Amino acid sequence: MTEEDDLPSLGRRLREIREECGLSGRELARRACVVQSTVSRIENGRRIDDPMTVEQVVAALPVNANAAASLRARIRGAYADRRDRRIDAGVSLLGDAARRWERGAATVREFQSAMVPRALRSSEYANAAGASPSPLVDRIGDARCDFGFVVTEGALRTWPADGSMMPEQLDRVARACEMANVRLAVVPWSVPLPVVPPHGFAVFDDEAVVVETFTAQMTITEPDAVATYVDAYARLEAVAVTGEEAAELLARIRRDFEELAH
Template structure:
């Protein structure tokens, strides 16, 4: 029932936006939400809160009666979807759950803003970072499966931040350039000076449409609720859209490597 209401609501909002002639980005800016939020709502998907939907409704030039009707629909749908649902539904901290989800995925999409993603770490970097059994080389083995695809977005800050003395960084940067040559691996970087369309407070990895891995300081949390997967998937797509790849990616990595010589002797 709730899903049908959300689909109807999304269709009506999409029609209203197109009649007005606004893009999703324009509507998102006017409503104070992200563009992925607009896309998810228009496609009948849940977002983090009903308040975001209400802001979209208020930002469209709808007749007062229809705006009130759509707001009531949104509140009813979100209330129905929440009935009987635990606040921790779809969240797991079970040991090894993250590794199993990652290994089973055929398409992996990851983002990091402060560190090198675990599957891309050289053994020296992983050791310097104090990697445990859930990171480093154990994760990297999955990249050897040519039947799987891996897409990673990192910020330039992640390339310019290192564990310990930084002695592991020259080899780590070279390792990234080598991995970028693999046909099943896509490496992109968001250079300094480029604004982020979304601001994730932590790194994350989306495994197919099955779940999301979120690294905390003490553990890797597994999120399997559809709303979590959709939110992180949309965030990844928005971040990937402003990242550079290919020759531009190589140039950024080589510039970072050159700058490192001033700090690492």
């Protein structure tokens, strides 16, 4: 692979062209029909899930046909298959690997479609669900760590055991969202998902992903795989409601649990 074919140099060149054309990252994202974080990842030399998305961004740049063709060739070079890569490279099933990231990461982004995110679970909820405790619970109040959560409405409406802990659990989520270092995005049941992850996941510093199973935690550090999860999180966040809309949805779900209890 030549220097021109690597992702950082491709990203730098795309940023240069965008700036020469007088476009902001937000405007380029709008023209390319992608989220702004995707443009940012490409320009910062991070690998994303589908190279066709990079070509989509190139197509949105006001450049001539020859320049566009040259950029597409560089994309193909940068995203060429690495056939010597082991399928299990960058994957660990050791619990200590996950806990190290949970204790030390400065940025945590978690998606859940079946349960409340680990950092927001009360002990009653975790015990009823049979979930293992996470160091993230103790870090949620640490202003040095930035938290982002995307959770489906279905996950917030799914309860373990008799569900008696759910009103307090939802209150706990609402209180956490008042913290300056916490952002909550809820995907309403009525919104189609742009991508459907087969499981929940947490991204740490854009460098590692932790996936929780019934029997273990899998920590993924292979860059291509991590980039896939980062891109999936951004796409899910883009269709979710936040701020007052998320707070209203939380309150509505809590009222439904109160009515269910009676």
